[in-house]
Amino acid sequence: MLAKRLSKLLFKYFSIFLLLLINSCSNSNFYEHKVLIYGTILEFKFYDTNLDQANQAIDQIVDKLNDLNKKFHPWEKSLISEFNQTHQINNCDQEFIKIIKIAKNYENVTHSQFNPAIGKLIEIWGFHEDIIKGQVPDEEDINKILATQPSLNQLLITDHSISTDNASLKIDLGGMIKGLALDIAKQTYQDMGIKNVLTNFGGNIYAHGKPDKRLWEVAIQNPHNNKLLLAKLKMQPGSAIGTSGDYEKYFIHNHQKYSHLINPKNGQAFSSYSSATVLINPNENDIGIKSDVFSKPLYFSENLVETSKSLQLNHFFTTDHKNQIFISKSFADEIIWLFNEGDFIVEVI
Amino acid sequence: MTAQTINIHQISKFCAIAIILHSAEFFFPTPIFGIKPGIANIIILFTYLKFNFKSAVYVSLIRVFISSLIIGTFITPTFFISLSGAILSLIFLFLCQFLSHKFFSIYTFSMLMGLGHILGQFIIVRMFIIPDDGVFILFPIFILFTFIFSLINAFIVSRLISPSN
Amino acid sequence: MKLFGYSMREILLLKLFKLGDFLIFFIFITIIILALNYYFHLPKGDYLEISHGNEIKHYSLFQNKILIFDEIEVEINMGKARIKKSNCANQYCIMQGWISKINHSVVCIPNLFKISIKSKMLSYDSTNY
Numbered sequence: 001m002l003a004k005r006l007s008k009l010l011f012k013y014f015s016i017f018l019l020l021l022i023n024s025c026s027n028s029n030f031y032e033h034k035v036l037i038y039g040t041i042l043e044f045k046f047y048d049t050n051l052d053q054a055n056q057a058i059d060q061i062v063d064k065l066n067d068l069n070k071k072f073h074p075w076e077k078s079l080i081s082e083f084n085q086t087h088q089i090n091n092c093d094q095e096f097i098k099i100i101k102i103a104k105n106y107e108n109v110t111h112s113q114f115n116p117a118i119g120k121l122i123e124i125w126g127f128h129e130d131i132i133k134g135q136v137p138d139e140e141d142i143n144k145i146l147a148t149q150p151s152l153n154q155l156l157i158t159d160h161s162i163s164t165d166n167a168s169l170k171i172d173l174g175g176m177i178k179g180l181a182l183d184i185a186k187q188t189y190q191d192m193g194i195k196n197v198l199t200n201f202g203g204n205i206y207a208h209g210k211p212d213k214r215l216w217e218v219a220i221q222n223p224h225n226n227k228l229l230l231a232k233l234k235m236q237p238g239s240a241i242g243t244s245g246d247y248e249k250y251f252i253h254n255h256q257k258y259s260h261l262i263n264p265k266n267g268q269a270f271s272s273y274s275s276a277t278v279l280i281n282p283n284e285n286d287i288g289i290k291s292d293v294f295s296k297p298l299y300f301s302e303n304l305v306e307t308s309k310s311l312q313l314n315h316f317f318t319t320d321h322k323n324q325i326f327i328s329k330s331f332a333d334e335i336i337w338l339f340n341e342g343d344f345i346v347e348v349i
Numbered sequence: 350m351t352a353q354t355i356n357i358h359q360i361s362k363f364c365a366i367a368i369i370l371h372s373a374e375f376f377f378p379t380p381i382f383g384i385k386p387g388i389a390n391i392i393i394l395f396t397y398l399k400f401n402f403k404s405a406v407y408v409s410l411i412r413v414f415i416s417s418l419i420i421g422t423f424i425t426p427t428f429f430i431s432l433s434g435a436i437l438s439l440i441f442l443f444l445c446q447f448l449s450h451k452f453f454s455i456y457t458f459s460m461l462m463g464l465g466h467i468l469g470q471f472i473i474v475r476m477f478i479i480p481d482d483g484v485f486i487l488f489p490i491f492i493l494f495t496f497i498f499s500l501i502n503a504f505i506v507s508r509l510i511s512p513s514n
Numbered sequence: 515m516k517l518f519g520y521s522m523r524e525i526l527l528l529k530l531f532k533l534g535d536f537l538i539f540f541i542f543i544t545i546i547i548l549a550l551n552y553y554f555h556l557p558k559g560d561y562l563e564i565s566h567g568n569e570i571k572h573y574s575l576f577q578n579k580i581l582i583f584d585e586i587e588v589e590i591n592m593g594k595a596r597i598k599k600s601n602c603a604n605q606y607c608i609m610q611g612w613i614s615k616i617n618h619s620v621v622c623i624p625n626l627f628k629i630s631i632k633s634k635m636l637s638y639d640s641t642n643y
Contacts, residue, residue: 043640205640216639218640218642219641220641220642229641232638277642336572338560426623451532452534452535456531457538464542478623486556492546492549
């Protein structure tokens, strides 16, 4: 009798707990996947997408990126490294020419502050190696290269070949390859009809669609401490974000930090800023490439207002070595700072 | 008069008292928002002890509906919070019936009913009104006052049942 | 000495309370102590989440700022926040004063307005670097 009562009682209590549990359980419509492509992590987060379709999209993107790598790797065996040796290649396909033309276009748009033709400068700083040892080159060598004013405008481009007279011209598309990858991913999603996915390629992020009622949310790493976060923001569907900073690939020589970003104007490997982040709004073309390329002019900028105006950028910020953040007005309204009190000083420009 | 009609008369009387107490409580100022002594619960518990569980259900639900009409909160969030509180409180009262009356008195009844009441309210608030875990921050305060008021209510019921001179 | 009309002896002899009541009583006390302990030892938050109708906005807590919405003014003052002005009838939201700890929130039901403190351990989908 008592046992019966007790079991009845327990059953009732249990049903109340179930009632509470139903409320706390939430759905999981996300599918996350990570791929390592030439030493860079490619990260996907699908929302409400058919698993087969998602995997198919990942395979397609990985294939395309591996293909891209075979053509554009700046120091391993590739079409570009062949060009950098001989300054003439004749077996280019249409896609290759198209990408070179895009690079040339963005070199002109940024007034050569993003310059894919300074591969030789990057090489003499010792960044064309898998494990960066780094070396500070002679001023003379730098000036010799700068004197030739390497630029993709010096290229002679036909349907199947590119060639140049400038022996100091070496092409390195490292500054836009991540963005290019994001644009390839975007194209793939559109072709396959995938609606909601967040793509992160080596830190550059493209937000395709949005998960359910909220937006994709992205955290920005603190450029001075990779364990901390600097900020968080919501990505509008179709927007992309990219950061250039001195904390990813660098070497230290005589207490001076030299990063893999080389200023095309003076050939130096340091800047007054420690990072530059840009957010590209939806509905612009080449959204991925812009998110990658436009952070470079800002990183080396001497006047942020002018540089951003010439690039028509509304959403950007830079951090400098004195823990100051310079942020555009419209970006300041959207971003949520996550750094500890006193770590940074924010200045709206 | 049959026993049945007497019962209905009594229930209506208790309903009326419960409605008055519930409505009066609504207009009574409280120092902390949302915290009320729940004096209508006295009548529910009293009805249960005097008659049976079924009558307590009648009194409780009629009280919620009619007093919400009087106050003017019918089919507003307040009404649903109070309804779910009343229902869960009744479920707890139902469960209390299985407890041995040798060891458990109306104090246990009152405390568990109070617990059911705030649980019901919190579930509704969390699910529909403020869908955020932040509402559970209020839980400690609410459970503390539930505890105090349910003890006071139980004491009043004990005096009602057997008035001592 | 009498308590509620009962002598201490009667209380001790369990005339008022039965044995099971003490059990429930102590369970209740334990829950309250645990809950209050949790309540008073919450860490401080890092940013403010404001939901206004269907919109959700975020602001850093470490600034001095007054945010003006349609009917409501929210004040942020170095780590804490409050609703400063509101057009609602009862003004309960203003009476709640400053909040600074994680998950604490102030709600103004008539205006469908909520401010709550959130921590840095927030959810995000990916990291930009």
